Amino acid sequence: MKFISTRGNEDGFLKEVEFSYTLLNPSTSFGGLFVPKTLPLLDKDFISKNYNLSYEELALNVLKMFETDIEDEVLKDALSLYKKFDDKNDTTPLVKIEDDLFVNELYHGPTRAFKDMALQPFGHILSHLADKSGKKYLILAATSGDTGPATLDTFADKKNIQVVCLYPDGGTSDVQRLQMVTQSGENLKIIGINGNFDDAQSALKSLLSSSSFKDELQKNSISLSAANSVNFGRIILQIIYHIKGYFELLKRGEIKEGEKIYITIPSGNFGNALGAYYAKKMGLPIEKILIASNANNVLTDLINEGKYDIRDKELISTSSPAMDILKSSNVERVLFDKFGANRTRELMESLNRENFYTLKDWELKELQSDFAAVFSDDVFGKESIKKYAKKGYVMDPHTATCIKAYDKLKKKNLKMILCSTAEWTKFAPTMLNAINDDNKKYSDLEALKTISKELNIEITPSVMELFDKEILHDVIVDKQLIEEEILKFIKS
Ligand SMILES: *Cc1c(COP(=O)(O)O)cnc(C)c1O
DSSP states (O other): OOEEETTOOOTTSOSSBOHHHHHHOOEEGGGEEEEESSOOOOOHHHHHHHTTSOHHHHHHHHHHHTTOSSOHHHHHHHHGGGGGSSOTTOSSOEEEEETTEEEEEOOOSTTSBTHHHHHHHHHHHHHHHHHHHTOEEEEEEEOSSSHHHHHHHHHTTOTTEEEEEEEETTSSOHHHHHHHHTOOOTTEEEEEESSOHHHHHHHHHHHHTOHHHHHHHHHTTEEEEOOSTTSHHHHHHTTHHHHHHHHHHHHTTSSOTTOOEEEEEEOSSSHHHHHHHHHHHTTOOEEEEEEEEOSOOHHHHHHHHSEEEOTTOOOOOOSOGGGOOSSOTTHHHHHHHHHHHHHHHHHHHHHHHHSEEEOOHHHHHHHHTTEEEEEOOHHHHHHHHHHHHHTTOOOOHHHHTHHHHHHHTOOSSOEEEEEEOBOGGGGHHHHHHHHHTOOOOOOHHHHHHHHHHHHTOOOOHHHHHHTTSOOOOOOEEOGGGHHHHHHHHHHO
16 A cells, blocks of 8 residues: 655655655655555455454454555564553453443553554554664654653664653653653653643754754764654554444444444544544444544634634643644644645645634535534533543543533434543542542642542552652753753764
């Protein structure tokens, strides 16, 4: 299978590339993203042969359909990392919480967020390619708390790869911070910055356009790659769990073959939702993909009104920080799929230049044929956490935003799968505020222990262990000093 750019072709760039190329060089013509030229189909035969398989087996068969240029053996080894998850026979447990509502728990990997679903195998494949190429690669990541730990875990001690991770000091939970600063690996550098996530991300962006920085990389023969969801290697692995969720409903007799379902997704950069969109295009019977947002509701406005408008918007810090985002990168891939490269380039250039674009009426209708969207605030999120905790199901603040979509957007009498993107243990203070209905400032440790006792649930051992681990990375700097820190690390 070949990959092309969402913004058409620019001189000096390859017109069509293989999968391995997109992993190592994720940016392309006119600042666009790579997308597959065509998608494979999930036909009746595929469904009947695969609905009963384990996650790992299904994943291999889905990846094989894409006919990538990665050898089967490498794919198999990469997917065998799912054995590290809590239950190797049930990688993504599907839990029924209402007669028509099922939670697809995607957070049972090493860092307790759904980022592991893609980053575990992705890290193996990318490391394999870097090793084979004999070249050195640098991966830069800015994180609001979940991408960082998952990226560091997957690349620790991998050959020919160095990772630098920037996080906002004070902007993550204690658990998220500890997951990063206690992570061992000679090839990892973790830097806290004085500022918020936006500052971390813009520092990274200005670094990427700094010519002195680029010169230094070149002098040291280092190429740049990316591990965020602009990299298609992440997206391809995020199609699979949507298929698995549907197959699980089939297996349990909750739905009949061909019966449609809703899938609801707590969204930020839209990678998870894009995975569902591709699954739908491949033929998975999805009625609609429901996009749940928090108070940063740019996606709600886009899908309901056809306007992407961040001219007067400032990022709001919420209790679901992984969804605090203004520019949601993967929307671009949907625009391309629906409206083609020229129009995508026009819209994205408008967004970059004016912080704004508007879809035409027919374009909006087209978008609404696959998506519906709603947002909720922290008060609603906390009420939902409390409501379900009382019924015996504990969901994290990101997952809780989906309850609004269940209440408001489910127009037909169909089953719904809701993607759960993180374990509650990563956001314990917010969880305790929700359960106690207060606004006290709890420490993570205090909140973890209290919730564990009150709700009689276990704290995941790897999370508890964090509090006794040695801190290996204690660098916290002002924005101006980031480049210097990174260069020191690269040369060491
Ligand atoms: C990353 C993340 C999201 C947002 O996912 P996208 O694919 O970027 O839309 C939602 N919830 C949690 C817990 C996350 O870590």
